[in-house]
Amino acid sequence: MTMVVATLAATMALAQQPFDLDLGFQTEIMTSGVTGSQYVNSLHVLADGNLFVSGRFHFTGDATLSYFKKLTSSGNLDTSFPNVFAGGGRIAAWSSGFYVGT
Numbered sequence: 001m002t003m004v005v006a007t008l009a010a011t012m013a014l015a016q017q018p019f020d021l022d023l024g025f026q027t028e029i030m031t032s033g034v035t036g037s038q039y040v041n042s043l044h045v046l047a048d049g050n051l052f053v054s055g056r057f058h059f060t061g062d063a064t065l066s067y068f069k070k071l072t073s074s075g076n077l078d079t080s081f082p083n084v085f086a087g088g089g090r091i092a093a094w095s096s097g098f099y100v101g102t
Contacts, residue, residue, distance in 0.1 A: 027075035028060040029053065038065075044091040044098065049073030054087045054100050068100050 029040065040055040051071045058065055059077055068087025070078040089101025 027071055028077070029057050030060055041089055042091040050078065052091050052098065054089060054091050056088055
């Protein structure tokens with residue numbers, strides 16, 4: 001009986017939420033090619049489908065490291081968003097805006 005309960009509990013704990021994979025979404029975030037390790041730490045989907053991205057990365061054709069950027073819903077860099085030289089950590093909703101850890 002104990003084994004059945006433990007197996008059931010482990011199965012329930014490891015279950016993943018269903019999701020839809022958008023095969024049309026593409027972005028030019030690069031995680032190699034600039035000195036040091038690069039990664040995406042956090043994503044936040046906005047109500048309009050655009051995304052905030054936080055981490056340490058660069059885009060194709062750009063040798064400058066980025067830590068916090070905004071992408072359009074199609075994955076393109078939102079060039080109207082100001083260049084932010086901070087971020088890199090977790091993105092969290094906070095008050096009427098967002099907090100981004102460094």
